[in-house]
Amino acid sequence: MRRRLLLILAILGSCAVASFAIPLAIATADSRTQEFTLGREGDIQRFAVLAEEYVRTGDPARIAGEVEAYDDVYGEGVLVVSTRGVPTLGVGLDSNDPGIEAAIRSGLRNERVSTVERLFPWSDDEALFVKPVGSGAQVNGTIVLRASTAEARSDILRQWAVIAAGALVALVAFGALAIALSRWVLGPLANLSKGIVQLIRRMPDAKVPPASGPPQSVLPATAAGGPPEVRRLAHSFDVMSSAVLRAADVQQRLIADTAHQLRNPLAALQFRLDLLDDGIPDSAREDYHSVTEEARRLQSILDSLLSLASAETPRFGGGRSDAVCDALSVIADRVDFWSVTAGERGAHLETVVPAGIDHLQVGMGENDLSQVLDVLIDNASRYAGPHPRIEIGVAIEPAAERPEICVWVADDGPGVPEDVRGRLTERFFRASDQTGTGLGLSIVEVVAAAYGGRLALDEAPGGGLRVRLWLEHHRENVDDD
Structure with a gap:
C-alpha cells in the first residue's frame, strides 16, 4: 500500500511540477525569441534605409561599409538585390543558394519574411529576415539578413537548465514530503494491525494471522479487496471481534452460572434460618437476627454485583444502541410500583412530566431505565430522611445537535455534602451513616454510559x-395517512 501511495503521490507531484515548469520554459523561450527577433528587425530596418539610397543612386559607399562592418562584428551576412539595374551587393550570402533565392523572390513580391517562430535549443543554427526596399506598392529591391541563433539558443538552454534544476529540487522536496506523509498516514495503521495481532495472541482459542504475508480473509467477498495492509488489518479485526464475542458470551454464561450457584445456597440458608426462628432461645435471639441480616445483605450484594456485571457486559448485534423506550410510561410504572414501599418508609412520590405529551421516546432499554429508576427511588426513600418528598421528573432540553431527554429523581432531604457527592458512584462507597451495598449508583453510572448517556449529581432545589x-431523544415517525 505504501508503494502504491508513493507512486500516486509521485505522479501527482510530477504533474504539478510539470504544469508549472513547462509553461515557464515556453515563456522564457518566447521572451528570448522576441528579443532576438526585435534586434534583427531593427538591424534590417536600418539596412533597408541605406539600401533605398543605394538602389536609387547606385552609390554603394555608405551601405557597403555598414554591411562589411556588420559581418565583421556579428558574422552575419547581408544581401541587397535591386530591380532598377544596380548590381547586387552583399557579404556572406550567395544569391544562388536555394534558400536565399526563395527569400529574394518573397521580398520582391513585397512580402516581409522572417523564418523565426519560436526558438528552442534544438532550432536551426540560422534564421533569415527579408524586407522589401521601396515605398508603398513600389518595390525597388529587397534586402536579406541571415542571423545566427546560437547565442539566443544558448541563453534559452541556460534558462531551461535553471528551470529544470528548480523542478528537480521541487520533486525531491515533494518526494520527501510524500515519504513523510505516507509514514504519517500508514504508520498508525501498521501499529494498529500489530497491536490487534498481539491482543489476539493473548486471547484463548484465537487464530493469529501469520507473521509473513496477508492472512486468508474470513470476511465476505465484497470486503476482500483493497491493499494488503488493509486486508490484513480487516482480517485481524475480524478475528479479534470473534474472540471478543466469545469472551462476552463466556462472561454472560459466567454471570448466569454464578447467579445459579450462589443464589440457591443463599436461598436455602435463609430458608433454614427462617425455620430456626421459633426454636431460637432469647439469649441467642440477637445473634440470630444479626446472622439473618448478614445473609440478607449478602444476598443484596450478590444481586447488585450480578446487575453491575450484566450492565458492564458488552452486547453485540442489535443491543443497546438500538434500544428505545417510552420514558413517560416507564416512570408511571415505577412510581406505581414503589408507591406502597415508599409510603411505608414515610416518603411521598411526585411526578413532573411535560404537559400535552403522551409519549417520550428515549435511547435506553425499558428494563435498564426501570433498573435506574428503581435504584434512585429506593435510595431516596431510604436515605432522604423520615418523611421526604421525592420528585421523579422528565423534560426535553435543547442541545447543540439534537434535543436530549433529562430524567431526574430529587428529594428534599438533608442532602449530601459536596465533597462526598463526587464519590457516590464509586463502588462499595457508603456514607458513614448509611447501610446498603454501595453499588446502586455505580450500576446507574455504568448503565447510563452504556447508552451514551450523561449522569450528574447535584443539590436539589429543595435542598436534598x-x-x-440525560439520554438521546428518539422522535417517533408519524404516518401522515
Whole structure:
C-alpha cells in the first residue's frame, strides 16, 4: 500500500511540477525569441534605409561599409538585390543558394519574411529576415539578413537548465514530503494491525494471522479487496471481534452460572434460618437476627454485583444502541410500583412530566431505565430522611445537535455534602451513616454510559440530592395517512 501511495503521490507531484515548469520554459523561450527577433528587425530596418539610397543612386559607399562592418562584428551576412539595374551587393550570402533565392523572390513580391517562430535549443543554427526596399506598392529591391541563433539558443538552454534544476529540487522536496506523509498516514495503521495481532495472541482459542504475508480473509467477498495492509488489518479485526464475542458470551454464561450457584445456597440458608426462628432461645435471639441480616445483605450484594456485571457486559448485534423506550410510561410504572414501599418508609412520590405529551421516546432499554429508576427511588426513600418528598421528573432540553431527554429523581432531604457527592458512584462507597451495598449508583453510572448517556449529581432545589440522567431523544415517525 505504501508503494502504491508513493507512486500516486509521485505522479501527482510530477504533474504539478510539470504544469508549472513547462509553461515557464515556453515563456522564457518566447521572451528570448522576441528579443532576438526585435534586434534583427531593427538591424534590417536600418539596412533597408541605406539600401533605398543605394538602389536609387547606385552609390554603394555608405551601405557597403555598414554591411562589411556588420559581418565583421556579428558574422552575419547581408544581401541587397535591386530591380532598377544596380548590381547586387552583399557579404556572406550567395544569391544562388536555394534558400536565399526563395527569400529574394518573397521580398520582391513585397512580402516581409522572417523564418523565426519560436526558438528552442534544438532550432536551426540560422534564421533569415527579408524586407522589401521601396515605398508603398513600389518595390525597388529587397534586402536579406541571415542571423545566427546560437547565442539566443544558448541563453534559452541556460534558462531551461535553471528551470529544470528548480523542478528537480521541487520533486525531491515533494518526494520527501510524500515519504513523510505516507509514514504519517500508514504508520498508525501498521501499529494498529500489530497491536490487534498481539491482543489476539493473548486471547484463548484465537487464530493469529501469520507473521509473513496477508492472512486468508474470513470476511465476505465484497470486503476482500483493497491493499494488503488493509486486508490484513480487516482480517485481524475480524478475528479479534470473534474472540471478543466469545469472551462476552463466556462472561454472560459466567454471570448466569454464578447467579445459579450462589443464589440457591443463599436461598436455602435463609430458608433454614427462617425455620430456626421459633426454636431460637432469647439469649441467642440477637445473634440470630444479626446472622439473618448478614445473609440478607449478602444476598443484596450478590444481586447488585450480578446487575453491575450484566450492565458492564458488552452486547453485540442489535443491543443497546438500538434500544428505545417510552420514558413517560416507564416512570408511571415505577412510581406505581414503589408507591406502597415508599409510603411505608414515610416518603411521598411526585411526578413532573411535560404537559400535552403522551409519549417520550428515549435511547435506553425499558428494563435498564426501570433498573435506574428503581435504584434512585429506593435510595431516596431510604436515605432522604423520615418523611421526604421525592420528585421523579422528565423534560426535553435543547442541545447543540439534537434535543436530549433529562430524567431526574430529587428529594428534599438533608442532602449530601459536596465533597462526598463526587464519590457516590464509586463502588462499595457508603456514607458513614448509611447501610446498603454501595453499588446502586455505580450500576446507574455504568448503565447510563452504556447508552451514551450523561449522569450528574447535584443539590436539589429543595435542598436534598438530585440525580439527573440525560439520554438521546428518539422522535417517533408519524404516518401522515
